[in-house]
Amino acid sequence: xxxxxxxxxxxxxxxxxxxxxxxxxxxxxxxxxxxQVLDNPPxxxxxxxxxxxxxxPGLGGPELQERLIExxxxxxxxxxxxxxxxxxxxxxxxxxxxxxxTKPVASDELLRAIEKALGYQQAxxxxxxxxxxxxxxxxxxxxxxxxxxxxxxxxxxxxxxxxVLGCTExxxxxxxxxxxxxxxxxxxxxxxxxAERVGMMSGNGQTN
Numbered sequence: 001x002x003x004x005x006x007x008x009x010x011x012x013x014x015x016x017x018x019x020x021x022x023x024x025x026x027x028x029x030x031x032x033x034x035x036q037v038l039d040n041p042p043x044x045x046x047x048x049x050x051x052x053x054x055x056x057p058g059l060g061g062p063e064l065q066e067r068l069i070e071x072x073x074x075x076x077x078x079x080x081x082x083x084x085x086x087x088x089x090x091x092x093x094x095x096x097x098x099x100x101x102t103k104p105v106a107s108d109e110l111l112r113a114i115e116k117a118l119g120y121q122q123a124x125x126x127x128x129x130x131x132x133x134x135x136x137x138x139x140x141x142x143x144x145x146x147x148x149x150x151x152x153x154x155x156x157x158x159x160x161x162x163x164v165l166g167c168t169e170x171x172x173x174x175x176x177x178x179x180x181x182x183x184x185x186x187x188x189x190x191x192x193x194x195a196e197r198v199g200m201m202s203g204n205g206q207t208n
Contacts, residue, residue: 002047034064076117
């Protein structure tokens with residue numbers, strides 16, 4: 001089902017949550033400090049999320065969140081706190097936290113938050129995989145094919161592209177066919193869509 005990493009200095013809370021989540025079918029690892037997480041960061045290759053107390057001795061919850069982001073972690077984080085702190089909640093959510101729960105946390109509320117976080121993680125992983133695939137295809141284009149790609153997504157006609165590149169329309173058409181084949185698209189609209197999805201188009205319509 002998933003691996004939940006619980007970070008809280010309160011032993012009784014860790015024990016209670018571990019029991020609850022294990023009973024719900026999750027694998028659970030607990031930590032008393034944020035440093036223990038940094039010493040052995042979750043790899044994120046399996047469905048997993050971090051249940052993180054805001055105020056823990058030493059390195060606090062928000063600080064651990066920042067350190068994990070710096071390390072390139074994509075692990076969803078659910079913050080938990082003994083009190084409501086609106087500014088801190090906003091800060092955590094803006095930094096990418098999935099949820100912010102206040103103790104005592106009801107079992108159904110906790111499980112809903114975890115299911116939502118794991119669902120988000122899987123969706124994000126699928127999207128990243130798709131984008132990586134598009135970038136790999138783009139990397140296989142020759143320098144001239146990339147020029148044709150740029151012109152195509154900017155809306156240039158074959159005649160215009162030929163003038164810019166100093167070649168014949170027939171040559172442009174040949175390169176265009178190769179671009180479409182390597183990028184695995186059949187229409188110009190699909191090609192433009194791919195360029196937009198991986199950030200190859202800036203606001204002025206040119207590729208980066």
